Amino acid sequence: MAPVKTPAPKPVVSDLQSESDLRAVLAALVRGCRSMTAEERRQLPAPPPKIHGPFLAELRRQIRTGGDPLGEAYARIFPAGKRRATGTTFTPPHVVGQMFALADRLVEHPALIVDCGSGSGRFSLAALRKFPAARVVACELNPLLALVCRANALAAGLESRFEVKRGDFRDLRLPRRTGPTLFIGNPPYVRHHDIEPHWKQWYRDELARHDIAGSQLAGLHLHFFLKARQLAQPGDAGCFITSAEWLDVNYGRDLRKLLLNGLGGHTVHLFPANQQLFADALTTSAITTFRVGQVHHGMGFTEAGDQQRPLTNWVPTEELRRAQAWSAFARPLRPVAVEATTTLGDFFTVHRGQVTGANPIWIAGENTPPLPAYCLLPTVTHAKEIIRLAGAPLRDLTALRRVVSLPEDWSGLPAQDRRLIESFIGWAEAEGGKSSFIARHRRPWWRVKLKAPPPIIMTYMGRRPPVFARNLAGARLLNIAHGLYPRIPTDDALLDALVGWLNRHVLPSAGRTYAGGLVKFEPGEAMRIPVPTLEHFAHVA
Numbered sequence: 116m117a118p119v120k121t122p123a124p125k126p127v128v129s130d131l132q133s134e135s136d137l138r139a140v141l142a143a144l145v146r147g148c149r150s151m152t153a154e155e156r157r158q159l160p161a162p163p164p165k166i167h168g169p170f171l172a173e174l175r176r177q178i179r180t181g182g183d184p185l186g187e188a189y190a191r192i193f194p195a196g197k198r199r200a201t202g203t204t205f206t207p208p209h210v211v212g213q214m215f216a217l218a219d220r221l222v223e224h225p226a227l228i229v230d231c232g233s234g235s236g237r238f239s240l241a242a243l244r245k246f247p248a249a250r251v252v253a254c255e256l257n258p259l260l261a262l263v264c265r266a267n268a269l270a271a272g273l274e275s276r277f278e279v280k281r282g283d284f285r286d287l288r289l290p291r292r293t294g295p296t297l298f299i300g301n302p303p304y305v306r307h308h309d310i311e312p313h314w315k316q317w318y319r320d321e322l323a324r325h326d327i328a329g330s331q332l333a334g335l336h337l338h339f340f341l342k343a344r345q346l347a348q349p350g351d352a353g354c355f356i357t358s359a360e361w362l363d364v365n366y367g368r369d370l371r372k373l374l375l376n377g378l379g380g381h382t383v384h385l386f387p388a389n390q391q392l393f394a395d396a397l398t399t400s401a402i403t404t405f406r407v408g409q410v411h412h413g414m415g416f417t418e419a420g421d422q423q424r425p426l427t428n429w430v431p432t433e434e435l436r437r438a439q440a441w442s443a444f445a446r447p448l449r450p451v452a453v454e455a456t457t458t459l460g461d462f463f464t465v466h467r468g469q470v471t472g473a474n475p476i477w478i479a480g481e482n483t484p485p486l487p488a489y490c491l492l493p494t495v496t497h498a499k500e501i502i503r504l505a506g507a508p509l510r511d512l513t514a515l516r517r518v519v520s521l522p523e524d525w526s527g528l529p530a531q532d533r534r535l536i537e538s539f540i541g542w543a544e545a546e547g548g549k550s551s552f553i554a555r556h557r558r559p560w561w562r563v564k565l566k567a568p569p570p571i572i573m574t575y576m577g578r579r580p581p582v583f584a585r586n587l588a589g590a591r592l593l594n595i596a597h598g599l600y601p602r603i604p605t606d607d608a609l610l611d612a613l614v615g616w617l618n619r620h621v622l623p624s625a626g627r628t629y630a631g632g633l634v635k636f637e638p639g640e641a642m643r644i645p646v647p648t649l650e651h652f653a654h655v656a
């Protein structure tokens with residue numbers, strides 16, 4: 116029998132046990148990189164030590180496949196006690212992923228992503244991979260970690276769109292930008308005792324610009340929110356994970372006010388108190404998202420990390436202003452006794468949105484021939500337009516697409532309008548609009564009859580419970596969502612309370628589950644959703 120060849124033992128990254136090991140490996144990884152600064156070069160041993168080739172290859176492989184062996188080595192070499200003074204702890208990859216998923220709802224194609232307090236660069240690398248056209252700036256105070264960040268980007272082959280700014284985030288300047296910026300990260304938790312007086316003064320002065328009297332007791336993570344506000348332009352967005360205490364404590368009032376005043380607070384996702392995300396920092400965590408320059412009229416609150424629980428409790432701005440503490444908004448409601456006999460269908464009929472038969476023809480785009488404005492109705496054409504609201508009402512039609520809705524008879528219209536409508540119909544026919552199954556069964560074939568705007572809209576398909584929203588803007592609906600039409604007299608307070616309740620209580624199990632976990636709520640299933648009696652909502656409202 117041929118002798119079995121034992122493979123050479125794989126190099127193990129846990130071999131990196133000391134700061135000088137780490138610096139030696141960094142030197143090998145960044146060797147030849149032209150964009151390094153003189154400060155970075157000073158960090159490295161000279162002459163650069165020889166590192167075993169297979170060891171470097173294994174490191175690069177791990178980094179390319181999404182690992183962070185250098186960050187892990189750093190955390191091993193500098194134990195939690197040594198990292199505490201600078202608030203250094205690294206974010207687990209699944210949380211980084213969750214935060215980018217939340218950021219997707221805020222800004223679709225950021226031109227720039229700023230990793231605020233980047234550590235080893237977990238957010239930076241995730242951003243470089245996720246947005247191949249964007250630039251990424253990592254800002255990190257600690258010179259060794261800034262170098263780790265650069266080495267990671269080089270090893271991953273992503274350095275051409277990446278810049279490390281070594282320094283204090285509060286001093287950061289950004290280049291002139293043409294598209295939206297996303298600020299993301301895990302700002303350092305450093306208590307006010309360790310913040311220098313000149314930064315406390317900076318914090319007070321900057322907050323005063325927003326008519327907020329800053330507290331001396333604010334921690335460094337609040338300084339990071341404020342700096343993001345200072346750097347941000349309208350349309351920019353942010354997503355930070357921090358300790359959750361600011362939601363309730365006195366100094367947190369600064370941030371609570373800032374979110375309602377200029378920073379554009381959008382959602383807060385509070386993790387359950389017993390869910391410790393960071394092995395070396397015992398704290399309850401919250402992810403906060405914001406969208407600068409938008410009037411939100413309120414913020415969404417969720418209990419994070421529980422896939423079963425529907426998304427959001429939407430809390431109006433006025434209520435947030437009045438509240439002394441915010442964390443209760445994110446905690447699940449006490450179970451409500453639902454009378455089995457009362458269902459959503461007792462109070463509402465649920466209708467599917469309109470089918471067009473050929474969306475490229477009936478949803479106006481750049482090739483659509485001109486039409487009178489009254490033929491183009493603002494319409495929800497994608498479920499994400501509801502999901503993105505995170506439970507808040509739809510108030511604004513500007514971001515929605517227009518669906519062509521022609522009058523049945525245009526003989527009495529001005530000649531100019533008649534010509535436009537007729538030439539549109541000619542175009543639609545040439546594009547094949549007359550031959551779709553739906554058009555062949557529609558009389559006349561060109562008439563997409565959009566239903567009246569429903570006061571409540573809901574998504575009905577996904578790997579999660581449906582999202583409900585009030586439709587204050589009067590948008591129409593395509594068949595990517597359902598509309599709820601009241602059978603009984605309702606008012607704003609009742610509809611608000613009902614939507615809040617539905618977003619917090621409807622479980623996927625009420626719908627129809629398909630293979631792969633897809634859950635669908637056909638109109639019939641939606642109408643069978645059990646709800647409390649209306650007296651309950653009258654009481655809540």
Ligand SMILES: C[S@@+](CC[C@H](N)C(=O)[O-])C[C@H]1O[C@@H](n2cnc3c(N)ncnc32)[C@H](O)[C@@H]1O
Binds near residue numbers: 232235237238283303
């Ligand atoms: C909580 S850690 C997060 C690290 C990394 N973003 C992650 O989530 O894995 C905070 C980072 O901010 C850095 N830091 C602390 N004070 C800073 C400051 N004033 N400006 C920039 N970075 C700072 C720390 O060195 C640390 O790397």
